[in-house]
Amino acid sequence: DQQVKQNSPSLSVQEGRISILNCDYTNSMFDYFLWYKKYPAEGPTFLISISSIKDKNEDGRFTVFLNKSAKHLSLHIVPSQPGDSAVYFCAASMNYGGSQGNLIFGKGTKLSVKP
Amino acid sequence: NAGVTQTPKFRVLKTGQSMTLLCAQDMNHEYMYWYRQDPGMGLRLIHYSVGEGTTAKGEVPDGYNVSRLKKQNFLLGLESAAPSQTSVYFCASSYHLRSSYNEQFFGPGTRLTVL
Numbered sequence: 001d002q003q004v005k006q007n008s009p010s011l012s013v014q015e016g017r018i019s020i021l022n023c024d025y026t027n028s029m030f031d032y033f034l035w036y037k038k039y040p041a042e043g044p045t046f047l048i049s050i051s052s053i054k055d056k057n058e059d060g061r062f063t064v065f066l067n068k069s070a071k072h073l074s075l076h077i078v079p080s081q082p083g084d085s086a087v088y089f090c091a092a093s094m095n096y097g098g099s100q101g102n103l104i105f106g107k108g109t110k111l112s113v114k115p
Numbered sequence: 116n117a118g119v120t121q122t123p124k125f126r127v128l129k130t131g132q133s134m135t136l137l138c139a140q141d142m143n144h145e146y147m148y149w150y151r152q153d154p155g156m157g158l159r160l161i162h163y164s165v166g167e168g169t170t171a172k173g174e175v176p177d178g179y180n181v182s183r184l185k186k187q188n189f190l191l192g193l194e195s196a197a198p199s200q201t202s203v204y205f206c207a208s209s210y211h212l213r214s215s216y217n218e219q220f221f222g223p224g225t226r227l228t229v230l
Contacts, residue, residue: 009155034218036221041223041224042223042224043119043205043207043221043222043223043224044158044205044221045221046218046219046220049218089157089158101146101209102148102160102163102173103158103160103219105157105158105159106157107155107156107157108157
């Protein structure tokens with residue numbers, strides 16, 4: 001059973017517009033969420049994160065929103081740039097228990113930003 | 116500061132052959148991980164280590180063994196490779212497990228093909 005879901009395999013956006021990538025989770029015990037960006041033939045790189053005690057975290061053009069009641073988070077990229085074209089992975093973790101700190105990844109969303 | 120490095124970058128094996136993938140990190144991180152990424156499957160945790168001399172199973176451990184003899188190195192072994200192990204393997208490390216700062220840093224990946 002998939003605990004972290006990214007239901008959109010791909011997303012295409014025009015340069016300068018907003019990109020919104022969505023992620024849903026099923027385990028209410030998750031208390032920390034991260035977004036990773038991955039270019040072809042490279043390893044994932046950390047982009048932005050949010051703790052469950054917050055509902056928003058912003059870093060430059062990137063903002064992550066967390067709706068705990070809906071078990072949903074989203075990544076907003078404004079404005080989108082062609083260099084943002086990559087696969088974006090949502091990940092979640094819980095900082096207690098036997099698997100404390102391990103990241104559970106979604107399947108990823110491929111973002112294409114067109115000039 | 117090289118971060119996380121992986122050796123080799125590419126490898127082709129025949130069914131039944133064995134090999135070891137090497138991961139090294141120079142960030143003095145306590146925790147290290149091995150993932151595999153398959154098309155449409157996201158990143159799945161194979162094994163992880165919470166410190167030198169310790170290892171634990173992740174989500175998909177069957178067919179793999181690991182060792183963490185030195186803090187900076189984490190080895191992934193395939194004793195008898197199978198075509199189902201054709202994948203891209205990523206190593207990652209992180210500093211702190213029981214905190215909100217469990218950002219993992221990834222290596223560039225090893226592309227393994229088993230014929």
